[in-house]
Amino acid sequence: MSAPMKRLSTSVVGLALLASLGAASYTVAAGDSLSEIAENNGVSTRALADANGLANPDMIRIGQVLEIPTAAIAAAMHEVQPGDRLADIARANNTTIKAIAAANGIDDINLIRIGQVLEIPGMQGSSSENDADPTSYRVTSGDALSLIAARFGLPTVLLAEANAITNVDKILVGSVLKIPAVGETPSPDPAPAPADEPAPAPAPEPAPEPAAMTYVVAAGDALSIIARDNGVTTDALAAANGITNPATIFVGQTLTIPSSETAEVAPSPEPAAEPAEEPAETPAPIPLPNPSDPKTVLEPTYYQVQSGDTLSAIAASFVGMRAEDIAFANGLGGDGDLQVGATLVIPVLERNTRGVVSPDAFKANNETFHTVADGETMTSIADAFGVDVNQL
Template identity: 35%
Template sequence: MERTRMNLFQNSFLLHPGRSGRPLLRPLVIFLLVGLLGVGTARQASAQPSPPTPEATIHVVQAGDTLSQIAANYGIPLDRLMALNGLDDPDAIYVGQKLRLTPSLAADMAIPPPMAEAPVGPGEEASRPPIATLNRTYQVQAGDTLHTIALRAGVDEAALARLNDLPLDNPGLAIGQILLLPATPADLREAREAGSRQAAAVYVVQAGDTLGGIAQAHGLSLADLLAANRIAAPDAIYVGQQLTIPPRPEPEAPPPAPLRLGPARNGFFYYTVRPGDTLSGLARDFDSTVLAVLEYNDLPDAETVYTGLELRIPFGPPPLPLRLPPVPLSGTRFLVSLSRQQCWLLRGEAVAYSWPCSTGYGAWITRTGTFQVQTKLEMAQSNAYQLDMPYWLGIYDVGSYENGIHGLPVSWETGEKIWEGLIGQPATFGCAMLTDEDAAILFQNAYLGMPVHIVP
């Protein structure tokens, strides 16, 4: 610009070299015009928008804002915006909240940018840190298949394949491979009970609540709830009050069972009937069943009992239908007596558990003999009778069906358990039935191939 002004000045002066006073006038006018043009140019330049200010570091939440919209407006990934502000729930923001948009130095160090995963070639397994899990695991042995592992563990084969990301038709198991086992109802029940005992909870009093009702709903005594909240008068609670719900007291451990030496004893109790005795009461007192007392005393019915009658009441497991060498018996086995409607879980020659049970009724009488567990399922389904049967242990086939041992059946039509009051008498279509609690214990101790003895 300066160079242009000088050229104009020189040219205007040389046009009139002989005029006095005039040579300076035109250059001066031209110089002023050029100066005004320069000022206009400068003003025009100053009118252009100023360079952008540094990026905002804080956003104040306004009515109608959403976290995803805020992240999009500032060009920030949603997960990074949540990490910068310590948010776990994208909906947990409120009007007036100040959100950090740029991390501090400490935050930069604490929140590294996500790293792209390297592609995994065919046949290669990605190197990932081990997954923390409470699921049980199983190590594949020689000869294992997905089907046999599912049967042995008592889990669903399809669920086992999905959990371990294996194709169901050709899983390609390798010896030593570790498989995660799907959780069973027993696993979930234990975890839920353990979690409920970890810490005290808080309950907010609602309209119509009473302290006694709140205590009963949480399985507590009124005294425990009063003590936990330092309340002297049970009626002095109000709507909105926060009450501390203490953990339930741990149940006392049962006393240890007496040490049993040698094989289990069996035989008969001899009892003379007294006034007021009933057959059901005697069966309960002697840990037997009404059917056993009837069978072993040739009684036609439970009413044929009179004062002075001598009864023979069996106790202990009957002898096993086996010819064995004279050496100690080992291993776990299950014994069912049809005439006594009782069963026993034996470990060696000792009785681990003794339970009442129900076997086949009428034309569906349970087959006698020695069998072995051939199927183990957490829940079996009977299409023939439209029933779910928990803790299923299949032991022998009847045509295209399988008979076994199970807990209380559940009707498909009503969704309710049936035959609950029939334990201790013949009631089933050929299976051996226990209560759910006893069937669960047996299921946990059973294994594929476990001997099952059914005697008359």
């Protein structure tokens, strides 16, 4: 039962307006449809149905007398449909969310109900009085100072100064505004004659700050579109909500709509530069010892590769050191991996911890010690011990 009641309230509003404005009527003939009647009379099918209380636009009868709403009435009312948002309604009627909210006493722009009949304020005024006198304008319901200024091609601040308006968000319905000419500077009021003993004027009370409006982001919204629908700039809207990237808004996010059209955007502070990392200290390499006087490595030692070096030549400079020991400690596969200028770690060998190489040291590592006799060769020694010459 709730839907018919809402439709009835719509028709009552439409009929009351039609009666007050003396709207035309039409008698339905054979073959007529509501859409054709609406098109022939320059109104929408919905406006014609609402004006006559028709819940079903397809149900009209021959001989029925229909009231034809004027274009002003058709554009002045809107019944909220499923899925409607105040932003969509404002955009379709070439007005702003603030203007519709003010005309209908809406405090929360996110709360409208299906079947609710909204008054749509005109963007250019509706009074013939306003059209007849371009030097003055009578404020009507839904007007905003910025919209009136835009109609006459004036800055809002100039219109406010010409009418001694201190709060651009507060104008009274029915008040008459002076429309200054473009480039006209408001003339200062004449100075009052000095009194003998002027009494001090009481300090004026500060104008109350307008209540901040909010908007909940819906699917398909963009910050620029929300700003346009609310009569503010994208930069002002972003600054009011601490948004550094206008592309990063999300569905369900609640945005604060700034009331001033001249909100200044504070520049974002530049991020402090991160301190440069200090390079890690590299141990100083030691020069290559003389192979004829090899040194015993008792603590980790570093060596910088020189041109012409091989692993075997470097190993020969350290007591008991083998090329594979250096290769293993540095993750090298062989001489081909050596790079001039690279720093190599010379490892401490367990067998060298006493600082000398002795037969006992080799035995401790499962190795055999042999003293070379006169006439022996590497091949003969290798054959005697059953090992390969390369291993020896």
